Amino acid sequence: MSGMWKTRAALNWLNLSTPLGLAVARVARCTVERGPQGLRLARDYPWSFPSGGAFTIGSVILSRPGLTVENDPELLAHESRHAGQYAACLGLPFLPLxxxxxxxxxxxxxxxxxxxxxxxxxxxxxxxxxxxxxxDRF
Incomplete structure (x- = not known):
């Protein structure tokens, strides 16, 4: 794992966004595994909110049943960028922003x-x- 990803993972632990993501995964009874780039992959997220196939809290990517995020390089990169945004926003302030x-x-x-x-x-x-x-439409 590169230094950048280690730093992002550490920041998201310290700013409490990754612990929040893991708590959500636990309450939702997701299976959590270590993923690439210092991310955690929480599989089989059952609830309809938020919409979409996957979403990120801290360095935890929560995905719907049947979606394997690490097999979709573009989606993994997208969610990984959100993990970086949590770090840049000092964690939990990312949510209201x-x-x-x-x-x-x-x-x-x-x-x-x-x-x-x-x-x-x-x-x-x-x-x-x-x-x-x-x-370029938007």
């Missing part, structure tokens, strides 16, 4: 992702929000 950006994006575009700077920085296409032809 993301919520505000999602609300703004929904107001502006009808989608919580398309005008959300966190999703745009993580890669809209890699996250499954748009196709190549839509890349």
């Amino acid at each position: 993301y919520g505000l950006c999602a609300a703004y994006s929904f107001w502006r575009t009808g989608s919580p992702a398309l005008a959300n700077p966190f999703e745009r920085a993580a890669g809209l296409e890699a996250g499954g929000y748009i196709g190549r032809q839509d890349q």
Whole structure:
């Protein structure tokens, strides 16, 4: 594991976002494994909120049944960028910041992702929000 990923993983432990992600995974009865890039993979997340195939809390990627994030390099990179955003936002402040950006994006575009700077920085296409032809529309 590179120094950058070790640093990100350590920051997300210290800022309590990874412990929160592991607590959510435990309450949801997910199977948790060590993944690449210092990430934890929580499989078979059963609840409908939030929507989407996968989402990240700290350095924990929670995914729906049947989705193997590490087999989709673009999605893994997208979720890994979110783990970096948690570190950059000092952990838990990421959650309300993301919520505000999602609300703004929904107001502006009808989608919580398309005008959300966190999703745009993580890669809209890699996250499954748009196709190549839509890349410059928003």
